[in-house]
Amino acid sequence: METTHWIVDKQGITHEHYPQIEEAARLIRKGEVIAFPTETVYGLGGQVQMDKAVQKIFTAKGRPSDNPLIVHIADRKDVDHLAQSVPNYAEALMDSFWPGPLTIIVPKQEGVLSELVTAGLHTVAIRMPDHPVALALIKEAGVPVAAPSANRSGKPSPTTAAHVLDDLSGRIAGVLDGGDTGVGLESTVVDCTGPHPIILRPGGITQTDMEAVVGKVKIGGALQNEKDVPKSPGMKYTHYAPEAPLYLIEGTHSFIQEQIDELRAEGKKVGVMATEESEHFYVADRIISCGRRHDIESVAKHLYGALRSFNVSSLDVILAETFPSEGVGVAIMNRLEKAAGHRWIKEVD
Structure with a gap:
């Protein structure tokens, strides 16, 4: 399958972008899947009523x-069609945080969605979503769009169209390229089927953000049994992992460098993910900054x-x-722990 790459300007959807969006929307209506940018990560969208x-x-x-x-929507009225x-x-959370990186889980209307969307x-x-390209695509498609992140399962979620093409070129019908995403992490998912x-x-909408609007908000998410069906994406399998084994490391800079030195002495090529404030403390085979510690x-x-x-590096760890x-x-720590498979190295006091 040839994957079409459409480039659109996320700063404003104008008439010159509509041919690309119209074509992508037509393919969705036809039953194909299209990658598109949101404010969190790129999503892989298909129409919600078609099993195929x-x-x-x-x-x-x-x-x-x-x-x-x-399920991604562009009109608040669609909630009434989808939810029982x-x-x-x-409603208060939607008023405060939509459009935006917040997903609500509610009882569904039976017979409206493919059972594959809700895993039964x-x-x-x-x-x-709070992204002009995403909203324009969903509106033009005329149907809500089911969309997980547009990456191969287990790999880090894509924040650029290039990431999508690296993973899915030849496997999907097209990619709407709206440049880099904003938040960088998937939406906060909130179960709204109980009293709280x-x-x-x-995700980007925090417990504190929500409690300022609705009062008590609980933390959940762990599956009790491996056979349980998860209510939310990201609850069950290892996610977000690079190709080399990843370990979370906690301790002083000197402790971390000691671990690097020991691994390199064993003949291993070592990569370090640090921040701009700390990357200069380390000597390793590859050091990559993930941002500023004082700007989380x-x-x-x-x-x-x-x-x-x-x-892109042949690293061992x-x-x-x-x-x-x-x-x-x-x-951030939720995603890192999943990427690491909950493997830690900690300095002992």
């Missing part, structure tokens, strides 16, 4: 079909790009600095 379209998403990604997909009921606190669950995950919202996947949003934005950058689990740092 949704199956193409799973096939392109190489992703198990027991993971539900997020929406609690008042979910009685709930649906919905969000309205429960965060299943942390910059780390979120550049995290996946940094993880992907290690793949990667050591990644860690971050405080507060604010957006919760989402």
Whole structure:
């Protein structure tokens, strides 16, 4: 399959972009899948009512079909069509954070969506992206669009069209290239089926942000059993990993350098993911900055790009600095722990 690459200007959708968006929307209506930018990462979209379209998403990604997909909309009225009921606190969250990087899970309307979208669950995950290209595409398609991140399963999520093409060229119909994404991490996913919202996947909208709007917000997300069907993407499998094994490392700069030296003495090529403030402390085979420690949003934005950058080097192991689990740092550490398969190296006091 030839993958078409359309370039559009995310700063403003004008009449000159409509042929590309119209063509991409036509392909979605036809049952093909299209990658497109959002404010978080690039998504891989297919129309929500067609089993064959949704199956193409799973096939392109190489992703198990027991993971539900997020339904992307461009009009708030679509929630009434997709959801059986929406609690008042979910309405308040939508009022405050849509369009934006927040996904709500609510009871679904039966018979509206392909069962593959919801993995057979009685709930649906919905969000309205804050990106002009995404919104224009969904509006032009005339249907909500199911869209996980546009990468091969297990790899770091794509924050540029080049990342998408690296993973999926020849596997999907096209890519709408709107440049780099903004937030850099996938949306916060919130279960809104109970008396209080429960965060299943942390993201750019934090627990503190939501509690300022609706009061108590719980933290959840862990599956109790490996056979359980996850309610949210990102709950079950190892994700976001570069090709070389990744370890999270916590300690002083001298401790981290000692670990690098020991690994190199064993004949291993070592990569280090650090910040702009600390990268000069280390000597290794490859050092990549993921942003500024004192600007945690910059780390979120550049995290996946940094993880992907290690793949151009023949490394045996990667050591990644860690971050405080507060604010957006919760989402960053969630992704890093999954990328590392929960492997840690810690300095003992």
